[in-house]
Amino acid sequence: DQQVKQNSPSLSVQEGRISILNCDYTNSMFDYFLWYKKYPAEGPTFLISISSIKDKNEDGRFTVFLNKSAKHLSLHIVPSQPGDSAVYFCAASAIQGAQKLVFGQGTRLTINP
Amino acid sequence: EAGVTQFPSHSVIEKGQTVTLRCDPISGHDNLYWYRRVMGKEIKFLLHFVKESKQDESGMPNNRFLAERTGGTYSTLKVQPAELEDSGVYFCASSQGVLAGGTFFGPGTRLTVL
Numbered sequence: 069d070q071q072v073k074q075n076s077p078s079l080s081v082q083e084g085r086i087s088i089l090n091c092d093y094t095n096s097m098f099d100y101f102l103w104y105k106k107y108p109a110e111g112p113t114f115l116i117s118i119s120s121i122k123d124k125n126e127d128g129r130f131t132v133f134l135n136k137s138a139k140h141l142s143l144h145i146v147p148s149q150p151g152d153s154a155v156y157f158c159a160a161s162a163i164q165g166a167q168k169l170v171f172g173q174g175t176r177l178t179i180n181p
Numbered sequence: 182e183a184g185v186t187q188f189p190s191h192s193v194i195e196k197g198q199t200v201t202l203r204c205d206p207i208s209g210h211d212n213l214y215w216y217r218r219v220m221g222k223e224i225k226f227l228l229h230f231v232k233e234s235k236q237d238e239s240g241m242p243n244n245r246f247l248a249e250r251t252g253g254t255y256s257t258l259k260v261q262p263a264e265l266e267d268s269g270v271y272f273c274a275s276s277q278g279v280l281a282g283g284t285f286f287g288p289g290t291r292l293t294v295l
Contacts, residue, residue, distance in 0.1 A: 168229060
């Protein structure tokens with residue numbers, strides 16, 4: 069029973085273009101969502117987050133959108149850079165387990181020069 | 182400031198053997214977590230310590246797994262006896278506050294059970 073799903077295992081984008089990574093969730097109790105970035109042989113690194121009271125959060129080239137009615141969130145990276153090539157994990161937490169993260173399977177993003 | 186460190190980085194053992202993984206959290210972080218990623222799937226929560234106490238161990242797969250956090254500092258995760266399905270990457274993470282975004286992950290220990 070996977071509560072957080074990333075249905076695209078991989079994504080390839082040209083440098084300078086927009087990368088859009090998607091994530092769906094099923095648990096209505098989730099109220100805090102995060103994106104992590106992971107390079108090989110390293111642990112996940114926090115990238116950006118959004119609370120369920122918002123529908124958008126922006127940090128530089130990274131923007132996360134949340135659609136609560138559809139239980140869907142997305143991460144936009146623009147413009148995409150070669151250093152953005154990594155595995156991106158979507159994660160969620162519920163207020164009662166604020167520190168316990170539920171992750172998706174990850175999407176491998178490749179930025180082509 | 183040093184990040185979360187884990188030892189060893191890799192471990193290869195045979196089925197039935199015992200392995201102990203170690204995690205040193207960021208200094209001052211009361212919260213320590215263990216997660217596991219199996220075969221390129223999602224990263225799954227195993228358990229959460231607050232200082233030396235187990236706050237949530239709902240993700241521990243079975244009683245072959247034993248986690249401890251001595252004196253609220255470093256933590257160990259022992260698998261005894263190891264089974265083939267225990268293979269994966271074990272991540273440790275730590276945080277100071279309650280916001281999940283303040284959780285820092287270690288590089289992981291890749292465990293291979295043959």
